Amino acid sequence: xxxxxxxxxxxxxxxxxxxxxxxxxxxxxxxxxxxxxxxxxxxxxxxxxxxxxxxxxxxxxxxxxxxxxxxxxxxxxxxxxxxxxxxxxxxxxxxxxxxxxxxxxxxxxxxxxxxxxxxxxxxxxxxxxxxxxxxxxxxxxxxxxxxxxxxxxxxxxxxxxxxxxxxxxxxxxxxxxxxxxxxxxxxxxxxxxxxxxxxxxxxxxxxxxxxxxxxxxxxxxxxxxxxxxxxxxxxxxxxxxxxxxxxxxxxxxxxxxxxxxxxxxxxxxxxxxxxxxxxxxxxxxxxxxxxxxxxxxxxxxxxxxxxxxxxxxxxxxxxxxxxxxxxxxxxxxxxxxxxxxxxxxxxxxxxxxxxxxxxxxxxxxxxxxxxxxxxxxxxxxxxxxxxxxxxxxxxxxxxxxxxxxxxxxxxxxxxxxxxxxxxxxxxxxxxxxxxxxxxxxxxxxxxx
RNA sequence: GAGGUAGUAGCUCAGUUGGUUAGAGCGUCGGAUUGUGGCUCCGAAGGUCGGGGGUUCAAAUCCCCUCUAUCUCCCCA
Numbered sequence: 001x002x003x004x005x006x007x008x009x010x011x012x013x014x015x016x017x018x019x020x021x022x023x024x025x026x027x028x029x030x031x032x033x034x035x036x037x038x039x040x041x042x043x044x045x046x047x048x049x050x051x052x053x054x055x056x057x058x059x060x061x062x063x064x065x066x067x068x069x070x071x072x073x074x075x076x077x078x079x080x081x082x083x084x085x086x087x088x089x090x091x092x093x094x095x096x097x098x099x100x101x102x103x104x105x106x107x108x109x110x111x112x113x114x115x116x117x118x119x120x121x122x123x124x125x126x127x128x129x130x131x132x133x134x135x136x137x138x139x140x141x142x143x144x145x146x147x148x149x150x151x152x153x154x155x156x157x158x159x160x161x162x163x164x165x166x167x168x169x170x171x172x173x174x175x176x177x178x179x180x181x182x183x184x185x186x187x188x189x190x191x192x193x194x195x196x197x198x199x200x201x202x203x204x205x206x207x208x209x210x211x212x213x214x215x216x217x218x219x220x221x222x223x224x225x226x227x228x229x230x231x232x233x234x235x236x237x238x239x240x241x242x243x244x245x246x247x248x249x250x251x252x253x254x255x256x257x258x259x260x261x262x263x264x265x266x267x268x269x270x271x272x273x274x275x276x277x278x279x280x281x282x283x284x285x286x287x288x289x290x291x292x293x294x295x296x297x298x299x300x301x302x303x304x305x306x307x308x309x310x311x312x313x314x315x316x317x318x319x320x321x322x323x324x325x326x327x328x329x330x331x332x333x334x335x336x337x338x339x340x341x342x343x344x345x346x347x348x349x350x351x352x353x354x355x356x357x358x359x360x361x362x363x364x365x366x367x368x369x370x371x372x373x374x375x376x377x378x379x380x381x382x383x384x385x386x387x388x389x390x391x392x393x394x395x396x397x398x399x400x401x402x403x404x405x406x407x408x409x410x411x412x413x414x415x416x417x418x419x420x421x422x423x424x425x426x427x428x429x430x431x432x433x434x435x436x437x438x439x440x441x442x443x444x445x446x447x448x
Numbered sequence: 449g450a451g452g453u454a455g456u457a458g459c460u461c462a463g464u465u466g467g468u469u470a471g472a473g474c475g476u477c478g479g480a481u482u483g484u485g486g487c488u489c490c491g492a493a494g495g496u497c498g499g500g501g502g503u504u505c506a507a508a509u510c511c512c513c514u515c516u517a518u519c520u521c522c523c524c525a
Contacts, residue, residue: 005499010516060523063449081525113523114449115516125525186523297525324525352483385478387485402483416485 011113011121019329022338023124026153026325027106030126033149034104037141039128042103044085046110050075052088052311064111078110082127082322083279083307090131090318091311099132099316106325118295118330127301129320134305136249138319139283140256146287146299146321147262153328154337157290158298161270164250164283165302167233168274170243171219175212184208184216185274191220220272226254229269249283279304285321289331298328345373346441348395348416350386352402359406363399366430372441374399391416397440415440 008014015023031041047070054062054077066078079085082105090101106126115121128145130138143160150158168188172181187202196217203213222232230251237243250269257267273286282303289298301321308316332338347367349360360376367374375395377386383400390398400412400421409427413436414420426433 007498007516064523109525111524115518116520117518119524123525189523300525322525327525350484382482383484385485389485391485398484400484404483412484414484419485421484 009121011115013120013122017344022332023325023329026329027124027126029152030106030149030323030325031104033145033152034126034128036148037102037128037145039102039104042086042089042105043107044079044082044089044105046078046108047076048079048085048088050077053077053079053084061111064113066110066112080111081109082107082125083129083304083320086127086129086131086318086320087307087316088311090316091308091314094132094312094314094316100138101131102129103131104128118327120326123324123326126323126325127320128322129301129318131308131316131318134317136252136256139249139253139303140260142283142301142319142321143253143257143267143285144260144262146285146301146323147257147266149323150287150299155289155332158266158287159290160267160299161273161286161288162250162253162267162283163269163271163273164246165274165280166246166249166282167237167243167271170237170240170246171216173242174237174240175215177208177212180206180208188216188220188272189274191272196221222271226264226267226269229271230254233271246282253283279307281305282319289335291335292331295327295331295334297324298331299323343394343396345375346396347372347374347437348386348390348393348398349374349376350383350390350398350400351377351380352383352386352400353406354380356401356403356406359401363401363411363426366426366434367399367437370434370438372437397437399437413437413440 050067053065053067061080065080068076070076086103086105090097094101104127106124108122108124110122112121113119128142130141143162146160150156168185169178169181172178172184177184183206184203187199187206190202191199199220200213200217203216208216219233219236222229222236224232230247234244234247237247254267254269258264270286273284280302282305284302285300286297287299289295299321301319303317303319305317307318308314329338347364349364351357351360364374364376377389387398395416398414398416400414401410405411405423408425410423410425411433412421412423413433422436424433424436
């Protein structure tokens with residue numbers, strides 16, 4: 001019989017416990033922060049009718065989408081983000097949910113693009129969105145959640161870049177470039193990467209006149225403090241009501257963030273960020289790590305006032321953002337910021353004397369009833385070997401008892417770190433035993 | 449989708465101008481007179497040299513294709 005080579009698809013990955021523990025920890029942090037702001041969890045299917053997904057992101061996402069015909073002849077697509085499924089979900093259920101509706105959704109998405117550092121074909125997004133309100137409050141709240149989320153993950157070297165599509169659209173309208181908006185925004189978005197010259201060339205290639213190009217550059221090069229940028233923008237775009245509205249909105253958001261205690265250095269008004277997804281209509285966010293800017297945005301999003309309009313006549317504006325779990329994890333790993341703790345349980349119980357197995361399970365139950373994790377070794381190996389296993393896995397405490405101890409109802413509580421052991425009675429009087437155990441565990445957890 | 453770089457044990461790598469049974473460290477497993485781990489010592493397992501084809505008496509080594517990783521373009525979390 002020939003063996004099949006075990007392998008995973010390009011851009012798809014397995015996760016070993018050491019990695020998975022980290023991923024779960026990140027997801028837990030995201031959940032905790034989202035819940036703190038009143039967001040509730042939902043889930044949607046990985047597969048949708050193709051028509052639900054196509055034409056919602058951009059041409060690029062259509063091209064990258066995994067799609068096929070199922071056995072029943074239905075055209076089916078795998079979701080490439082969580083926002084489009086949310087739009088469908090909201091259109092379908094909004095009458096049961098009521099507005100405003102705030103949800104979070106942590107789930108994998110799929111994009112058939114070329115894998116690169118921090119870019120995969122299957123990756124998890126941690127989205128949070130607010131549906132059914134155009135109020136600036138939700139714009140502000142979205143930024144606050146992004147900020148708090150990154151801090152709570154343990155990152156403080158980051159910057160949230162904020163822009164407003166209304167400003168960009170306003171600019172393009174005044175320049176009479178509305179039809180070429182996609183090309184212009186795409187070029188502009190690269191300012192960071194290719195510099196002014198590169199952007200200039202690209203604009204020239206799409207047929208933008210020198211005068212128009214000049215104007216775009218003046219715009220893109222606006223820099224400075226939040227207030228300075230906003231002032232310059234409004235001076236430049238006062239003829240555009242749309243842009244003016246967008247600038248005012250940014251001004252409100254900026255002021256509110258400062259009032260909420262977000263340091264000015266953590267966010268920046270950056271008119272050059274555009275975001276590729278066509279559905280954004282208002283404020284947009286992009287978050288980069290200052291220590292690793294090249295890995296790209298780890299948390300971005302924005303306002304999309306028309307998205308659900310494709311599924312329902314009821315107006316359903318929304319705003320939200322998405323934490324790229326896998327990209328962030330790749331970044332943290334690169335920065336050496338991931339602690340490797342793959343301890344399965346806190347308490348180790350060696351199968352010292354297999355004839356006394358029932359005693360070990362009784363002991364384990366007693367411990368677990370306190371909410372303490374315990375593992376009974378599955379094989380009656382030599383005690384030394386069992387302890388070696390416990391040592392390698394990082395157990396804090398071993399509960400050792402052979403026939404001699406068990407006959408007296410006692411157990412040896414061994415602190416794996418200090419290698420010291422004390423004998424305590426546990427049978428019929430667990431209090432003193434549990435106290436002693438907790439004392440060691442409490443100390444061990446503080447140290448580890 | 450296009451182009452550049454790379455691919456040798458689970459991991460990090462060595463392997464001389466093509467030349468016998470492809471090596472090391474770490475890790476894994478076992479042992480060091482059978483009731484106590486992290487050190488040390490001994491031993492073992494583990495490799496179709498990413499895969500396929502070609503050149504050659506002979507290929508890990510040279511050529512072609514392919515897969516995978518990584519980088520650039522593109523796009524994005």
